[in-house]
Amino acid sequence: MSELELKAEKLDAADELAVKRAEFVREEGDGAVYLDGNSLGALPVAVPGRIEDVVRREWGELRIRSWTESGWWTAPERIGDRIAPLVGAAAGQIVVGDSTSVNVFKALVAAVRMARLTDPGRNEIVVDATTFPTDGYIAESAARMTGCTLRPAIPSEVPGVLGTRTAAVLFNHVDYRTGRLHDLPMLTAAAHLVGAYVVWDLCHSAGALPVGLDAHGVDLAVGCTYKYLNGGPGSPAFLYVREDLQDLFDSPLPGWNSHAEPFGMRPDYEPAPGAPRGRVGTPDILSMLALEAALEVWDDVTVEAVRAKSLALTDFFLECVEAYAPEGRVECVTPRAHRERGSQIALRCQGAGDVMERLIGRGVVGDFRRPDVLRFGFAPLYVGFADVERAARVLADVLAEVSTEVSAGTGA
Structure with missing residues (x-):
């Protein structure tokens, strides 16, 4: 287990909002990570x-x-x-x-x-x-x-x-x-x-x-x-x-x-x-x-607690992306300062549409905004730190894969 995986495990163990995850319908599949709650939130189990x-x-x-x-x-x-x-x-x-x-x-x-x-x-x-x-x-x-x-x-x-x-x-x-x-x-x-x-x-x-x-x-x-x-x-x-x-x-x-x-x-x-x-x-x-x-x-959650976890999730995601992603392949366009950041991270990336399509194919769901922005939304009530670490790791794998294909002349 890597250092960042261990850190994610500790952060999840200390997360007071982790119990809320059980109140949402989880996406099917091992390792599925839903980071598109800034487009459509997950389904709470009480709704049906x-x-x-x-x-x-x-x-x-x-x-x-x-x-x-x-x-x-x-x-x-x-x-x-x-x-x-x-x-x-x-x-x-x-x-x-x-x-x-x-x-x-x-x-x-x-x-x-x-x-x-x-x-x-x-x-x-x-x-x-x-x-x-x-x-x-x-x-x-x-x-x-x-x-x-x-x-x-x-x-x-x-x-x-x-x-x-x-x-x-x-x-x-x-x-x-x-x-x-x-x-x-x-x-x-x-x-x-x-x-x-x-x-x-x-x-x-x-x-x-x-x-x-x-x-x-x-x-x-x-x-x-x-x-x-x-x-x-x-x-x-x-x-x-x-x-x-x-x-x-x-x-x-x-x-x-x-x-x-x-x-x-x-x-x-x-x-x-x-x-x-x-x-x-x-x-x-x-x-x-x-x-x-x-x-x-x-009913038993404050917006302040949600905000604190949101900032922790987005900070950790940026830490993981910087550790895993090939150098120079993505650029963060979301402000680093907490007072200027919402609950999403936007990364500028060449071939962003193709990258997001591949991410979704591997169970990491974010979205893409033209011409070159990958968007990842962090909904603290159901997103955990292990989700964040996995998303960054899969993103790095996809970026490396695309770069290899381009270098070999087989990519888009």
Whole structure:
């Protein structure tokens, strides 16, 4: 057994979160390592039984009565309150429903409308230039809809481009390509300094690290639930509206579910008080209740403990890669500093697509982002240190194999 294998064994033995691994369905196969939880979280073992009960009993037997008797109607707010402590929010500020994209649109347009309540001349939206493409598409559409100019900027440069014309700013908390963690407190304060509202996309941080929405005065935030929150493919996203802004929140997508009298069927729209005004249409109950069951794995876990293990896992992975990988074959593009790192490691690598395909074929599942980035996501609730060591060792073998093929003229 190598020195790093022994170190992994000791780290796993001392890991207080190791017991959580039993609460997830493990990937089949000896030595299988799942490092793609930043795309789709693993399945908690409690979910299938809960969904069977929802389908067979609540839908199959109770039918329409389940909206009240089984709590379907209140699920968006109830589950929102369950997510709230994971992102540093008090109850009553998060509603679950719709996709991340829809919630980004709601939040961004509402932010512009709120800014114009006190200054109608605000006509600029600043967007993270490194953002996930969909956020950029939606920001562009929101700008057209509100008559604003869209101004892309790298997050570190944003404070210098903000001004009295800025209505809203849209940031990603963690860069989806590189895993860089942006400075939420500083950037939020910078936006507030010029009187703008800030919207944070938490897709790659919710469930992976402390966010502190309330503590840092964030105005609006959205996030998906199928990554580190393990809600399942297509599980509904969430929308956070700070409590003191809820009466001002003017959604561009009003629906009967967000009406003050949803069953009144009135022709005029009156928004519901509080977080429910972020709802739109009928909740996607099957996905939502699968998410609720998945969140049970957090009952005895703190985000701080998850963050501590995340940093230990990513540090150890980098140590193993540096020890095993052929020199000069990969370059880490994720910041080394803990304060700037999310819960993933991104490695730049020639032929990255082929390398990842071979890794997956050998049971180490990460993903690939064009043109040359290998992404490895570390979900501390079910990833262990032995997994990390094996992933780095297999990566090194694949890199050596590809290099040999290229040298021999048989590779791509």
